Amino acid sequence: MTRRIYLDHAATCYPKSPVILDAMHDFSMHHEAAVGRGAYRASQHAGQIIARLRRELAAWIGAAGDQEISLHPGGTAALNAGLLGILKSGDHVVTTAAEHNSVLRPLQHLVANNVITWTVVPVDAQGQVSADAVLAAVTPQTRMVAVVHAANVNGAVQPVDAIGRRLVDRFDPASKPLLFCDAAQTFGHLPLSVTQAHIDVLAAPGHKGGSGPLGTGFLYVRREAQDRIRPTVFGGTGTRSESLEMPHDYPASFEAGNLNVPAYAGWLAGLRSRRDHASPQETLATSQGRLAELASELYSGLDQVPGVRVIGRPHVPVLPVASLAIDGLAAGDAAMILDSEFGIEVRSGLHCAALIHAAIDSPADGTVRISCGETTMREELESLFAALAELSR
Ligand SMILES: Cc1ncc(COP(=O)(O)O)c(C=O)c1O
Numbered sequence: 001m002t003r004r005i006y007l008d009h010a011a012t013c014y015p016k017s018p019v020i021l022d023a024m025h026d027f028s029m030h031h032e033a034a035v036g037r038g039a040y041r042a043s044q045h046a047g048q049i050i051a052r053l054r055r056e057l058a059a060w061i062g063a064a065g066d067q068e069i070s071l072h073p074g075g076t077a078a079l080n081a082g083l084l085g086i087l088k089s090g091d092h093v094v095t096t097a098a099e100h101n102s103v104l105r106p107l108q109h110l111v112a113n114n115v116i117t118w119t120v121v122p123v124d125a126q127g128q129v130s131a132d133a134v135l136a137a138v139t140p141q142t143r144m145v146a147v148v149h150a151a152n153v154n155g156a157v158q159p160v161d162a163i164g165r166r167l168v169d170r171f172d173p174a175s176k177p178l179l180f181c182d183a184a185q186t187f188g189h190l191p192l193s194v195t196q197a198h199i200d201v202l203a204a205p206g207h208k209g210g211s212g213p214l215g216t217g218f219l220y221v222r223r224e225a226q227d228r229i230r231p232t233v234f235g236g237t238g239t240r241s242e243s244l245e246m247p248h249d250y251p252a253s254f255e256a257g258n259l260n261v262p263a264y265a266g267w268l269a270g271l272r273s274r275r276d277h278a279s280p281q282e283t284l285a286t287s288q289g290r291l292a293e294l295a296s297e298l299y300s301g302l303d304q305v306p307g308v309r310v311i312g313r314p315h316v317p318v319l320p321v322a323s324l325a326i327d328g329l330a331a332g333d334a335a336m337i338l339d340s341e342f343g344i345e346v347r348s349g350l351h352c353a354a355l356i357h358a359a360i361d362s363p364a365d366g367t368v369r370i371s372c373g374e375t376t377m378r379e380e381l382e383s384l385f386a387a388l389a390e391l392s393r
Contacts, residue, residue, distance in 0.1 A: 005344040005380050010152050010185060010321050010371035012207045012214055016270070020213055023269030024262045034258050036238030046261045053268040054251070057218050060271065060280040061202060062193030070219045070251035071259055075184045075205030076102040078219040081254055082180060082201045083107065083146070085229040091143035093118040094177070096129040097355040098151040098158060103182050104354055107146070123359045127156035127312045131163050135170070142177040149192060150185040153351050153369065154312040154360060155295070155321030157190070164198030178225055184208060185319065189291055191284040200225045211274045212267030215260060226250040233257070287374060294320035294372045301385045307392025311367050312360030320376065323360070323367035326392050331366050334391060342387040346370050
């Protein structure tokens, strides 16, 4: 098979480390058992994998404890669990135009059903929201401020820390709106401590920067906020089977049904191997440096290609994610030709983000999005720049 030039890491990272695949294979071949449903050793072993994964995830995001983490089949599932589990009739939500549809659509669903009201804070031409504007939109009815850590369309990193600090300064703990963060594009890529940034709820997939397979994700809910969240999926938890009520204790209350343990075994192995003997924070600092290097190579390379217009260039490119338009070519056609003629895989269109495009002035059919991972090589970017130069001739 010819080598793929894969530049769609914002969708999911590829290739997955063999360590992930080996762990999934090992679990399914030799230890397959449901978690919390049996007293036999294989089931206990599966339970240990889940317990270790919770601890590992808590360490990567600077959470106080592993009982603040529930596991979900992807970022969208985790985000929905957090949003729909918290918001109640009469709540007001402040969010941003940089959000992904996995935040915008659940919120819109609640707005359309007259459950909540919302304020969507605009972003600037770089896809950036200002902390001042977010804080100005907060009212006494605001129960949640939902901000994406980095926009998936152009990689713009949002001032989540500043928003968290200012919410804590302005409100007493009983009335403070919950700070809700979608870290889909940054988990495993950039350092972010939920404790330091005063984030109450955070959701992320495991399969992008998080060294996990597709269909993995987690939700973090700060212990003090756990009495404000109710489950959205109901069923067996392996405990208190005599009761028709879901257990009240998080995370068990958010994990009805059998967990995808093979995938979580792979995810745990991926996270562990990635940091080797270093701490998650040291690993994330290294990752941040590598991604900043790639971001600068990507943006300066794109600037050299005539006929290519960078859309929504971030103030400071931190992530190697760029959106572009190519003179005379529709985004979808450009992506198709890049694949069929040059073997370069990128995404085109609106990237499941409905509201950011007007601000960054995307063409009506959206953009071609290039997104690199830590393993992206300089030669791959050179091939991209050469292919774009041919396309725009
Ligand atoms: C910013 C953002 N949020 C949420 C998601 C949804 O994650 P998942 O694909 O794991 O459901 C994505 C995926 O592209 C994303 O980029």
